Amino acid sequence: MKTQTIVVIAVVVILVIVGGYYTYVQMAKPPTPTGEVVLKVRGMIEKKNAGDENHFDLQMLEKLIDTEFDWECPWFGMYHWEGVSLLTLLEEVGASSDATYIEFVASDGVTARYPIEMLKNHPKIMLALKMNGSYIPEEMVGPLRVVIPYNIYPDLEEDYPAFPYTVGWIIEANVGKD
Numbered sequence: 001m002k003t004q005t006i007v008v009i010a011v012v013v014i015l016v017i018v019g020g021y022y023t024y025v026q027m028a029k030p031p032t033p034t035g036e037v038v039l040k041v042r043g044m045i046e047k048k049n050a051g052d053e054n055h056f057d058l059q060m061l062e063k064l065i066d067t068e069f070d071w072e073c074p075w076f077g078m079y080h081w082e083g084v085s086l087l088t089l090l091e092e093v094g095a096s097s098d099a100t101y102i103e104f105v106a107s108d109g110v111t112a113r114y115p116i117e118m119l120k121n122h123p124k125i126m127l128a129l130k131m132n133g134s135y136i137p138e139e140m141v142g143p144l145r146v147v148i149p150y151n152i153y154p155d156l157e158e159d160y161p162a163f164p165y166t167v168g169w170i171i172e173a174n175v176g177k178d
Contacts, residue, residue, distance in 0.1 A: 030092075033057035038143055039127075043175035046094030054093045058129065058143060064088055067126040071149045074162050076140055080133070081147050083126035086119050095175045103176065104146055106169040112146060114165075122153050127170065141168020 030049040035057035042053045049055055061084055068082040084092075090102060095116070103113040104127075119125055128147040129135060136142025145168035150157050156165075 030054055031060060033060060035059055039170065040172040041089075041093045041175065042172070044096035044099040044177060045175050046096065047092070058135065061127070061129055061144075064092060065129065067124055069124060069149045069152065071147060071151060073147075073166070076131075079131040081126065081128045081149075082130040082133075083128035083147065085123055086114060086125050086127060086146070087123050089127055089173075090116065090119075090175065093175065096177075098177055099175045100177045101175070103174045104167055104170050105172045105174070106141075106167050107171045108169055110164050110167050110169075112164045112167040114146075114160075118160075122148075122156065124149050124152055136168075138169075144168070144170035146170065 030047045032049050033055050037050075037055045038058055039056040039061065040050075040053050041056070045054055047054055064084040065082050066088050067085045068080065070078060070080050072078040086102060090099075095102070099116060101113050101115050102119075103111055105111050114125065125146065125148050128145045129143065131140065131142075136145055145166065147166055148156055148160060148162075150162075
């Protein structure tokens with residue numbers, strides 16, 4: 001084989017490898033919001049789409065909905081809630097295996113921290129987006145709210161009471177380690 005042919009083959013192989021790697025990186029990168037950002041997740045996460053954070057709009061979160069149940073909210077009454085399991089959210093942002101909690105922050109400054117080990121035993125705890133099939137309105141502490149189904153997990157009522165643990169007006173989350 002001529003040297004020229006070997007060089008051409010080597011260049012083609014290198015281009016295929018580089019192109020494949022670029023495609024892999026692009027496919028592994030989380031999508032970027034196209035609508036208004038409603039949730040910013042930071043901390044011990046691997047998947048980032050905005051600097052050191054992972055941002056979500058409602059449409060992105062709606063695609064992740066995997067949990068639903070009926071729960072009687074102490075402030076608003078009985079509703080059918082739909083949302084993303086907090087475990088699914090942690091997986092979606094690539095939470096570090098060393099992380100021990102996720103903490104949510106509301107626009108009014110209220111915070112609530114949930115141990116990841118507790119969430120593993122209570123997988124229906126969700127970041128709710130919908131109540132009775134519609135997005136949660138702001139006057140009912142939307143668009144995002146953590147909902148704990150105490151009718152399914154009565155053991156949580158004492159250590160994780162409705163206030164502040166069914167926190168609404170969520171705008172950000174921090175994944176960390178105690």
